[in-house]
Amino acid sequence: MIAALRRFVATSAAVAVALLSVIGTAVLVSAPSPAVAADSASKVTVSGQGPYANLKVTVSQTRNLVNQVLKITWKGAAPTTTDTTYAANYLQIMQCWGDSKNGPDPDQCQFGGSSAGGPGPVAGQQGAGAYTNTRQLNYGSKLVDEAQKDKMPPPSSTGISYVPFRPVAGKVIKFGNWNEFYDVNTTNEVSYARTGPNGTGEVYFEAQTGLEAPGLGCGEVPAGKSGATTGRKCWLVIVPRGDTEVDGSAYTSQPSGMLQSSPLSASNWAQRLVVPLSFEPMGSFCPIGADERSTLGNEMVAEAITRWQPTLCQSSSKTIYGYAQVTDDTARAKLVSGTPGMVFLGRPATGDQVPFDQKPVYAPVSLSGLTIGFFIESQAGDAAPEGVRESDGARLTSLNLTPRLVAKLLTESYPDGNSRFAKSTEGNPFNLGADPEFVKYNPGYKDLAFPGRLGDVIVPEALSDAAWDLWTWVGQDPAAREFLNGTPDNEGRYGDPGFSGMKVNPNYQKMSLPREEFPKSDPFCQKFTDHPDNPLCIQDKHPYATDLHSAARSAARGDSLARTSWDNTTTPPAYKKDPPQAAGKRAILALTDTATAARYGLVTAKLQNAAGRFVAPDSPGLLAAQATMKPSGVSGVLSPDPATKSPDAYPLTLLTYAATVPEKLTKAEGQDYAALLRYAVGNGQRPGVSSGSLPAGYAPLPATVRAQTRAVADAIASRAGTSPSTPSTDGGTGGNGTGTSGGTGNGGAAGSGGAGTSGEPSGPTSSAAASPSTSSIPSGSPSTAPAAASGSPLLRTPDWALGAVRYALLIALVTGIAAAICGPVLPTVVPRLAAGVAAWRTRDKTSPKQER
Numbered sequence: 001m002i003a004a005l006r007r008f009v010a011t012s013a014a015v016a017v018a019l020l021s022v023i024g025t026a027v028l029v030s031a032p033s034p035a036v037a038a039d040s041a042s043k044v045t046v047s048g049q050g051p052y053a054n055l056k057v058t059v060s061q062t063r064n065l066v067n068q069v070l071k072i073t074w075k076g077a078a079p080t081t082t083d084t085t086y087a088a089n090y091l092q093i094m095q096c097w098g099d100s101k102n103g104p105d106p107d108q109c110q111f112g113g114s115s116a117g118g119p120g121p122v123a124g125q126q127g128a129g130a131y132t133n134t135r136q137l138n139y140g141s142k143l144v145d146e147a148q149k150d151k152m153p154p155p156s157s158t159g160i161s162y163v164p165f166r167p168v169a170g171k172v173i174k175f176g177n178w179n180e181f182y183d184v185n186t187t188n189e190v191s192y193a194r195t196g197p198n199g200t201g202e203v204y205f206e207a208q209t210g211l212e213a214p215g216l217g218c219g220e221v222p223a224g225k226s227g228a229t230t231g232r233k234c235w236l237v238i239v240p241r242g243d244t245e246v247d248g249s250a251y252t253s254q255p256s257g258m259l260q261s262s263p264l265s266a267s268n269w270a271q272r273l274v275v276p277l278s279f280e281p282m283g284s285f286c287p288i289g290a291d292e293r294s295t296l297g298n299e300m301v302a303e304a305i306t307r308w309q310p311t312l313c314q315s316s317s318k319t320i321y322g323y324a325q326v327t328d329d330t331a332r333a334k335l336v337s338g339t340p341g342m343v344f345l346g347r348p349a350t351g352d353q354v355p356f357d358q359k360p361v362y363a364p365v366s367l368s369g370l371t372i373g374f375f376i377e378s379q380a381g382d383a384a385p386e387g388v389r390e391s392d393g394a395r396l397t398s399l400n401l402t403p404r405l406v407a408k409l410l411t412e413s414y415p416d417g418n419s420r421f422a423k424s425t426e427g428n429p430f431n432l433g434a435d436p437e438f439v440k441y442n443p444g445y446k447d448l449a450f451p452g453r454l455g456d457v458i459v460p461e462a463l464s465d466a467a468w469d470l471w472t473w474v475g476q477d478p479a480a481r482e483f484l485n486g487t488p489d490n491e492g493r494y495g496d497p498g499f500s501g502m503k504v505n506p507n508y509q510k511m512s513l514p515r516e517e518f519p520k521s522d523p524f525c526q527k528f529t530d531h532p533d534n535p536l537c538i539q540d541k542h543p544y545a546t547d548l549h550s551a552a553r554s555a556a557r558g559d560s561l562a563r564t565s566w567d568n569t570t571t572p573p574a575y576k577k578d579p580p581q582a583a584g585k586r587a588i589l590a591l592t593d594t595a596t597a598a599r600y601g602l603v604t605a606k607l608q609n610a611a612g613r614f615v616a617p618d619s620p621g622l623l624a625a626q627a628t629m630k631p632s633g634v635s636g637v638l639s640p641d642p643a644t645k646s647p648d649a650y651p652l653t654l655l656t657y658a659a660t661v662p663e664k665l666t667k668a669e670g671q672d673y674a675a676l677l678r679y680a681v682g683n684g685q686r687p688g689v690s691s692g693s694l695p696a697g698y699a700p701l702p703a704t705v706r707a708q709t710r711a712v713a714d715a716i717a718s719r720a721g722t723s724p725s726t727p728s729t730d731g732g733t734g735g736n737g738t739g740t741s742g743g744t745g746n747g748g749a750a751g752s753g754g755a756g757t758s759g760e761p762s763g764p765t766s767s768a769a770a771s772p773s774t775s776s777i778p779s780g781s782p783s784t785a786p787a788a789a790s791g792s793p794l795l796r797t798p799d800w801a802l803g804a805v806r807y808a809l810l811i812a813l814v815t816g817i818a819a820a821i822c823g824p825v826l827p828t829v830v831p832r833l834a835a836g837v838a839a840w841r842t843r844d845k846t847s848p849k850q851e852r
Contacts, residue, residue, distance in 0.1 A: 046273045052077075052240045055273075057091075059236060063278040064690045065207050066219070069556050069601030070236075073202040077195040078242065081251075083392040086128040086192040087258040088243040088251040093190040093205060094263075095277075096235045097168050097216040103274035104235045106264040107166040110213055111135065112177035113187030117579050127582075129251075129260040132241075133191035134177045135163040139260050145246035147266035163264040168210075168217035168232070181215030184579045185559070188213070192583055194393045202395065203583075204375075204601040205236070206556060210282055219279030231281035238273040239263035280691060286313035286320045293672045296324040297331045297344025299548050300466060301366045301656040303595035303695045305344070308684050311692030312676065319672045325547070328465040329516075331659075335360055340661045342673045346465035346654055348634040358664065362636045362657040363712035365680045367626055367699045369594045369617040370466045370652040372406070372457060373602030374399050375555050376587045381449035388447045393584035399605040400441040400614045403477035404494075405432070406607075407484055409457045409589070410474075411508040412522045416455025417542060418505065422524040428502045431455040433587075436499045437489055441614070453587040458551040458561065459518040460591065461544035466654060468514045470591075473642035473651050475513035476610070485510055518591075520544075531566060531573065540564060540575050548592040555590035556600035558582075594622075595697030611647040619699040621650030626702065629655065636708065658709075662719035670720020677713040681706035 042063040048055035054076035061070055072093065081087040094111040098104030112135040119130050131139055137148055138161050155161045156175040165173040165181065173179040178187070188206040195201040206212075209219040210232070219231030241259055243251050246267040251259045261268060295305065305323045313320045326334075331343040336354055348362055376396045380389040409432065412418040416431040429435040432454040439446050460467075474480045479494035486509045490499040507521040520542065525535035543561045545551035554561050558581035567576040581588065590602065594617045597604050606614035615621045628646050629638035642651045658677060662670055685700045686693050694700060701709075 042278075044275055046238075046275055048076075048240055048271070048273060050271065051242055052271055055240055057238050057273055057275075059275050061689065062236075062275060065209075065277055065279045066599075067209050067212050067553075068207055068599045070205045070207055071202065071601060072193075072205050072236075072238075073200070074195070075200045077199050077201065077240065079197050079199060080194045081243075083194075083389055084127075085258065086132070086194070088241065089195060090241050091190075091193040091195070091201070091203075092132075092239045092241060092263040093193060093203065094237050094239075095188055095205075095208060095213065095216060095218070096237050097218065097232065098235055103272075103276075104237065105166075106269050107164045107172075108216075109237060109264070110165075110182050110187055110208075110216060111189045111191075111264065112165075113182045113184050114189055114191045114579075115177045116184035117582075128192060129254065129256060129258040131260055131262050132258075133189075134262050135165070135264055136177070136262055137161045137163060137265055143245060143247060143249075143254070143260055145261065145265045145267050147246070147270065151266060163262070165215065167215035168220075170215075179215075182213060185577055186212070188557075190583065194584060196394065197390055204395070204556065206553075206600075207236075207277060207279075209279060218277065219282045221281045221283045231279045231283075234277045234279065236275040236277055238275075239268055240271055240273070241268065286310070286318075291318075291668070291672070292320040292322050293669060293676070294322045294324070294341045295344065295658075295676075296326050296334060296341070297658075298328045298346060298464065298466070298656065299325055299596075300346065300368055300370075300593050300654055301344045302549070303593075303599060304366050304680075304684065304698060307691055307693060307695050308676075308679060309691075311683075312679060315675070315679075317672065317675060319675070321672075321676055327462050329463055335659050335661065338664060340659075340664050341669075342658055342660045342676065344656055344658055346469070346656060347639070348632065348637045348657070348659065350634050358661045360659050360661050361712050361715055362634070362659045363677050363709040364655050364701060364705045365658045365677065365684075365709065366656045367622055367653070367701055367705075368656070368697055369622055369625075369650055369654055370470055371592060371594050371597055371617045372399075372401060372589055372605040372607075373552055373555055373592050373597040373600075374589050374605060375558060375602060376450075376454070377584055379448055379450060379585060379587065381447050384447035384449075395603075396444070397603050398442070398444060399603070400608070401605045402437070402441065402608045403474045403480035404483050404489065405435070405438055405441075406457075406470075407474050407480045407504070408432075408435070408502065409455075410459070410518060411484070411505050411511075412456065412520065412538065412542075413502065413505045413508070414455035416450075416452055418455065418522055418538060419524055419526055419536075419541065421526050422522060424505045424507060424522055424524065429500050432589075435502065437496065437502075440496070440498070441608075450587040453560075453581070454589065456542050456589070458545050458554060458588070458590040460547045460551055461517075462547060463516040465516070466548075466593070467518060468516050469640055469642070469654060470652060471514035472640075473607075476643050481513075484508065484513070518544075528566070531568070534566070534573065534575075536564060536566075536575065545590070549596050551590040552592035552596040552600045552602055555588045555592075556602055558586040558588060560588055593697070595695050598695065598697035607651050609647070609649055609651045610643045611645045611649075613647050615648065615650045617650045617652070620648060622653045622699040623702065625649035625651065625653030626655065626699075626705075629653075636712070655705075658712075660716060662716045663722055665716070665720040667721035670716050670718075673720075674713040674717040677709050677716070681709040 043058060043060055044062045045056055045058040047053070055074060056076050057072065057074040059070055059072055074091065077091070078089040080090050094109045096104035096109035098108045112133065115134045119128050119133060137145070137152060153161050153164055153174070162175050162177070165179055167181055178184065188208050190203050190205060193201055193203045208216065210217040216234055217232050218234035221231050241263065245251060245254065245259060246261045246265050251257065254260050263269065302325050309321055309323065328345045328347060331345040332349040332353065334340060335343050335349050336358055344365065349360060354360060376399070378391045378394045378396055380392055408414060409417060413425055413428060414431050415422065415425045415428060418425050420430070431450055432438045433445055433448055433450040482492045482494050483489055484504055486504060487495065488501040488503050489495055490497055490501045505522055520538050522538055525537040527535045540563050543563070545554060545561060560578065560581065562578045563575040564578055565576050567574060592602070594604065604617050606616045608614050624646055625640065625644070628641050628644040628649055630641050632639040637657060638655060640653060660673060665673065681701060683692060684694060685706065687696065687700065688694065
């Protein structure tokens with residue numbers, strides 16, 4: 001009873017937060033421009049000058065930018081001096097604002113935040129010259145930049161001169177390396193980018209908008225300016241560092257045998273390469289006073305919806321489609337609440353969840369997948385050969401994972417995913433890289449070492465259908481199930497004598513699967529003599545991410561989210577957040593969706609399917625899996641089949657459905673939601689980078705699936721504003737009956753025949769009906785097919801169905817009251833309330849159930 005009450009409270013709060021935030025989300029996405037092909041990514045190459053004339057730097061995308069990751073590659077540079085330090089010959093990269101057509105000044109650049117950890121890429125280690133990642137301009141009496149002497153800013157009270165930071169708005173920060181606008185945990189600067197022995201290199205750079213970097217304001221639109229197609233432009237600045245200092249002396253002549261000066265120093269700044277960056281505008285870009293239609297739903301569709309929103313509100317109807325990200329459970333509750341709007345979910349509401357007078361319809365809108373994205377840089381072990389050491393710091397692009405390996409990562413069974421002091425994982429390999437099973441399927445990692453890392457996956461805290469699907473894939477694998485039941489990986493029917501004998505963390509043994517969350521059940525906490533009342537626990541070392549998006553962004557930044565450094569200077573004393581992992585030493589895994597992984601430049605793991613093949617979550621893999629999906633028991637909805645033997649199928653492929661109850665909509669609402677669906681399977685399926693297009697990470701829907709969605713759109717437009725028909729009592733509990741208005745009613749559990757009085761829009765009910773045909777580019781034009789009628793027999797609730805829907809009416813009441821009271825304070829309350837709910841759930845997480 002208590003658990004049900006907690007679920008109810010959490011769901012009610014989530015609904016209230018979601019509905020109250022719908023309007024806000026509609027104005028924090030990209031601005032309108034026509035959908036274009038993916039080749040508009042606007043790759044740009046710039047060349048160096050003088051001693052760097054052979055240097056050519058390529059930026060993967062420079063227009064239509066949002067907060068995302070850019071790939072930066074270069075060639076023609078001198079190799080970085082050593083593979084362990086940054087003594088000389090490297091690049092320094094930063095983002096800046098500036099309105100001049102010639103580029104920014106150094107005081108307009110976000111740089112210096114990383115110096116909070118000391119010089120060099122690794123905190124506490126002298127891996128680079130003392131001032132190379134700072135804004136400081138004086139380096140002692142023996143190193144003076146003559147080009148800077150006449151432009152030296154006034155010194156601080158300690159006699160140090162810094163390049164000031166001049167934000168796009170607000171007062172100039174005259175002193176220091178970091179400030180209120182950025183610090184070690186928020187800056188996107190790349191202080192040290194290594195060049196390999198062949199003169200090439202690459203880094204992945206996070207482009208930040210005004211939300212992430214308020215001091216730069218990239219993408220912001222001046223107040224009162226409407227109809228903007230781009231926001232404030234910004235700049236990418238690359239400063240090459242050679243083997244001489246600002247006074248012409250060799251780096252070897254410096255006291256530490258390394259370059260010492262800041263890239264912002266005048267002589268170094270003179271060698272900069274600049275690349276203009278064009279951002280999608282932030283703020284309100286839709287017509288003021290236009291009708292708004294609320295939508296809410298799961299995260300799998302978020303990247304697509306926010307990309308489509310701006311184009312839709314500039315269409316002929318000028319309708320604004322708000323969007324709020326919520327859990328699938330909350331979406332189902334909203335669907336049957338009596339005021340459905342339109343929701344997006346992975347699994348339908350079924351059986352006794354649906355009131356007798358409601359007949360939801362479901363339309364596929366996106367095809368993507370759940371994935372483990374990774375950011376791993378090569379790190380040679382102590383016994384590694386020289387050829388392996390030469391690749392230190394290079395980003396790795398391959399990772400194969402079996403269901404059993406994923407089970408190990410998700411159950412705190414590696415000491416580095418738990419604690420090396422915990423008895424529960426004693427004797428197990430420290431991390432993935434030290435596990436013989438992993439090395440068997442990833443031989444390229446044989447000579448690498450990742451101490452303290454690769455022990456777990458950053459996972460979201462919220463309940464989700466996607467989590468259910470992942471655990472279903474793990475649970476159907478006999479080797480993973482055997483491991484979870486307590487059999488060491490070198491024993492049993494599926495063990496390998498060459499493996500380590502690793503055992504599941506006993507706190508997870510015989511856990512009930514599938515499940516909708518990722519438990520952190522090990523109670524171990526490490527105690528310290530200097531603060532015995534504040535032990536370091538699992539959720540400090542391995543915390544949850546807020547959602548799939550934050551997990552991906554954190555991984556892309558090398559940020560484990562951990563809080564392990566005790567700070568007794570705060571009130572009260574607490575563990576403070578760790579800085580991101582050092583460049584060249586990053587090794588981090590995150591559970592995310594394929595579209596978000598693409599946005600943040602994460603490489604995605606290949607997962608082993610039931611046919612024994614490792615398959616990537618690319619379009620061929622997603623389409624192959626979609627073709628094998630099976631009927632869910634609810635008309636028009638297919639379920640993933642992780643046990644399929646299709647060799648090309650990616651096992652965590654997911655279809656996301658739009659759903660509503662047409663009879664609960666007004667006629668105008670029905671027309672608008674139908675237009676949204678027609679766009680989603682029309683121009684919304686054209687891959688591209690501008691607003692209105694389909695983001696990378698989604699596979700364009702097959703023609704048969706798009707046809708189903710157009711039929712549902714017609715049904716919504718036809719049935720909206722009408723009264724629901726009386727359900728038929730003829731024909732048993734199911735069957736394939738023809739509806740009176742041209743739709744086809746799909747079968748139930750018992751009957752195999754019988755004519756129903758009405759039917760759902762026709763849709764795929766088997767793999768044959770869902771063939772991954774992409775023979776034609778979607779046109780976006782409305783379907784001329786006849787409207788489908790309402791009605792299909794209701795089915796018994798399947799085991800996975802969630803119970804919170806029974807509280808739908810009460811949730812709606814709570815939501816209405818909250819909307820009336822809290823509307824004026826939304827900008828302040830919503831983020832805090834959402835964070836509070838997440839924190840409460842984190843503290844209250846229960847242990848996994850035992851298998852029945």
